[in-house]
Amino acid sequence: MWQTEPADSTLTCPFCGLACDDLRVATDGVDRPTLVNGCATAQQAFSTALAQAPGSPQIAGRPVALDAAITRAADLLAAAHAPLFGGLVADVNGMRAIMDLADHQGALLDHVGGDALFRNLLVLQDSGWMTATLTEVRNRADLILLLGNQCTHRFPRLIERVLLPTDALFSPPGQRSLVLLGGWDQESLPAALAAANPTLIPVANADLAGVCGLLRGLIAGRPVRTNAIPGVSGLQLEDLAGRLRTARYTVVIWAAAELDFPHAELTIQGFVELVRDLNRTTRAAALPLAGTLGDVTVNQVCTWQTGYPLRSGRQQNRLRYEPVLYRHQDLLAGGYCDLLLWVQALAGAATAAVPITARPTIVLGHPGMACERVPEVFIPVGLPGVDHPGHWYRSDAVCPLPLGQVRDVGLPSVAQVIGMLGERLRVQHG
Numbered sequence: 364m365w366q367t368e369p370a371d372s373t374l375t376c377p378f379c380g381l382a383c384d385d386l387r388v389a390t391d392g393v394d395r396p397t398l399v400n401g402c403a404t405a406q407q408a409f410s411t412a413l414a415q416a417p418g419s420p421q422i423a424g425r426p427v428a429l430d431a432a433i434t435r436a437a438d439l440l441a442a443a444h445a446p447l448f449g450g451l452v453a454d455v456n457g458m459r460a461i462m463d464l465a466d467h468q469g470a471l472l473d474h475v476g477g478d479a480l481f482r483n484l485l486v487l488q489d490s491g492w493m494t495a496t497l498t499e500v501r502n503r504a505d506l507i508l509l510l511g512n513q514c515t516h517r518f519p520r521l522i523e524r525v526l527l528p529t530d531a532l533f534s535p536p537g538q539r540s541l542v543l544l545g546g547w548d549q550e551s552l553p554a555a556l557a558a559a560n561p562t563l564i565p566v567a568n569a570d571l572a573g574v575c576g577l578l579r580g581l582i583a584g585r586p587v588r589t590n591a592i593p594g595v596s597g598l599q600l601e602d603l604a605g606r607l608r609t610a611r612y613t614v615v616i617w618a619a620a621e622l623d624f625p626h627a628e629l630t631i632q633g634f635v636e637l638v639r640d641l642n643r644t645t646r647a648a649a650l651p652l653a654g655t656l657g658d659v660t661v662n663q664v665c666t667w668q669t670g671y672p673l674r675s676g677r678q679q680n681r682l683r684y685e686p687v688l689y690r691h692q693d694l695l696a697g698g699y700c701d702l703l704l705w706v707q708a709l710a711g712a713a714t715a716a717v718p719i720t721a722r723p724t725i726v727l728g729h730p731g732m733a734c735e736r737v738p739e740v741f742i743p744v745g746l747p748g749v750d751h752p753g754h755w756y757r758s759d760a761v762c763p764l765p766l767g768q769v770r771d772v773g774l775p776s777v778a779q780v781i782g783m784l785g786e787r788l789r790v791q792h793g
């Protein structure tokens with residue numbers, strides 16, 4: 364396991380994929396620590412986490428000692444022939460431990476946000492893509508296309524840190540152009556975005572691929588029916604195509620979690636191909652926003668350890684990767700697994716509940732976690748970045764950021780609990 368240095372004066376926030384690393388905690392020695400930086404989402408998430416008592420492990424809803432919970436969970440795992448390890452909201456060390464146990468037990472792996480993750484990954488695997496880091500966008504972009512209307516909501520400090528920072532190295536933010544393609548209107552526009560006087564092109568998310576196709580045709584100088592998409596102005600598209608041709612550094616931004624409709628990976632393919640076309644004559648990059656609830660983190664660990672992303676696992680002594688067949692919702696609904704181990708060390712909108720299944724269920728969850736169906740075993744675990752230090756990949760996946768520790772109430776980390784489970788399995792079940 365990686366050794367992590369003690370947290371210094373700043374903290375990295377684990378509550379969205381931006382992983383802002385400028386947060387600070389103030390303590391007066393009397394009251395609970397308070398966060399003195401960070402967005403409203405971080406304020407809320409940290410104060411909820413810090414208000415939670417550590418809780419107790421449970422077997423069938425009854426409080427038990429940790430050792431008893433580990434023994435019961437190990438017995439269930441030993442009896443399973445086709446376990447599914449899902450949720451996977453964990454830090455780097457947590458996922459490394461999960462990978463070891465999955466390898467030993469022949470488990471399949473999928474993240475709670477696997478659908479969104481694979482909208483991007485399928486495109487990356489199929490055709491590759493040209494992406495930029497958050498820092499590169501902050502410093503170099505002179506034309507930004509924001510696709511959909513949830514990026515600034517899902518990544519609350521995106522405007523302040525990336526789109527319209529107070530300063531940038533090579534592209535003055537005051538001269539930066541923003542184009543918002545999605546379900547925007549003047550009333551729904553955040554004030555910070557409105558101040559930049561962006562161009563609004565209202566379009567349904569399902570039509571974004573069509574818009575990108577028309578723009579590609581216009582940029583290539585081909586005859587296209589610019590009024591082919593109802594409600595989208597042909598004149599605006601022609602104007603935008605001209606701006607894309609002359610921009611020095613265009614960035615196309617989306618959040619795959621927002622594109623929640625069938626075959627949305629084809630829409631993302633359209634975004635990626637627009638970027639590729641622009642690079643024939645100028646410079647452009649994509650910024651696919653992700654990383655919330657650790658999807659980028661655990662996928663990085665899985666990929667470097669096995670060569671495959673999530674939705675993979677060891678079956679009949681060989682590694683199989685099935686991005687469609689190993690979707691956790693379908694494995695559970697189809698009865699293709701006989702045990703669910705659900706790991707959810709952080710709270711978030713995408714993790715409203717543990718999936719309900721008749722199969723035995725072991726939950727490693729944050730202390731405030733509610734389970735609609737009482738699991739066979741529940742073990743409270745610490746939050747990475749709150750209860751224990753660790754490492755975390757932000758949206759652009761360039762390097763793992765160190766997470767700090769805000770409190771110590773004795774909660775074990777995911778890595779520690781999974782390690783205990785693995786050890787108990789080896790000792791008691793061979």
Ligand code: SF4
Pocket residue numbers: 376377378379380381382383401402403404405518519520521
């Ligand atoms: S924008 Fe995201 S990472 Fe940054 S402080 Fe807010 S929730 Fe945390």
